[in-house]
Amino acid sequence: MAVTTPARERTRLEIVRQAMRLFQAKGYNAVSLQDIASAAGCSKATVLYHFNGKPAVLAAVLEPAAADLAELIKTARTLSRAEAQEFAIQHFTDLAVVHRGVVDVIQDVIPVIDEMPEIAGLVADGMQMTRYMAGSDDPLEQDLAQFAVNGLLGACRRPDGRTDEELRRLCEHALRRLIRPA
Amino acid sequence: MAVTTPARERTRLEIVRQAMRLFQAKGYNAVSLQDIASAAGCSKATVLYHFNGKPAVLAAVLEPAAADLAELIKTARTLSRAEAQEFAIQHFTDLAVVHRGVVDVIQDVIPVIDEMPEIAGLVADGMQMTRYMAGSDDPLEQDLAQFAVNGLLGACRRPDGRTDEELRRLCEHALRRLIRPA
DNA sequence: TTGAAAACTGGCCGATCGGTCAGGAAGCTG
């Protein structure tokens, strides 16, 4: 058995690429399977041949970011509290900047997040990372870390033509004003 | 001529009340006119009798917050830069906390904000208030003020059972860490 | 009390949604 059929992967990838672009531009709910199919140059039925429903397309779009985040969590777990905090500030920022499209998509799904089990893991990991970033169990610092992450995600949503590096620097600067070292 | 017909205003108000509740809970796009009508105890046709389409319902939901914000802008315009900054920090926080439901609704509409002229004024005023909050024209401080407002709006979206006063205190605390006095 | 205006509604419309299915086209293997 072939590990992957080239044709299958090519179409699949194009669907995910276009779905990402559209979700980011118009929001998950406002994009139809027909929109995705047209953009990817195939029929709606083909989209549903490759993915088991619209939520599965969303899951595929989110998957790379979710995997990267899970990797970050795994690393952070091996560090001391102070190290984990510094690690979280730097790498969570990186992740949000690089995957800023995903950040945008997630925001649009928040109101119905309970009905989307396919992204529950991503969200849970994000909250875990926020806890690492706080650096302490003090409720105020935890709340401020959440505040910081909200600002971070918001900034990555509307980058205003900033380059990755400019955006990363801005976010890290803001985080260091908000977050107290452990 | 009667200034207002009681029956008309009563129904209108109930529709707006229920629409607000539903938009906040499930997002603008996920709420149908039928949902609003059922919650308000009338028919979908009645909703369309009082409001010229679904966007008009949204505009009515947002109107009180928009009016309050416009009033804030008018006051801030009469102040010195330093006074306006302090004014913005305190009263923009208040506004976001009191109208937190509206904050939630707006977030859901952001991806299609260009197609919603009825909320363009609100958004423009919010950005103006953000500029006052920065306290200087330095691009970095402007960006940080935007970052702060993103955090503010995010915190008001998911209040986690906090009281108005707790939420207001948290936001003001975070803002004072992020914002440099003019 | 009465009649016109205001408030309201059931039923219908075209469009679009996510999703299904039978079957055609393409590609690989013998």
Place this chain on the structure above:
DNA sequence: CAGCTTCCTGACCGATCGGCCAGTTTTCAA
């Protein structure tokens, strides 16, 4: 070449969407 699997599609489905309209009920001033 034949035959099987994979890939893909047009046509169709039931549901629901926002919106419209003709007509009924309610309100209220004269």
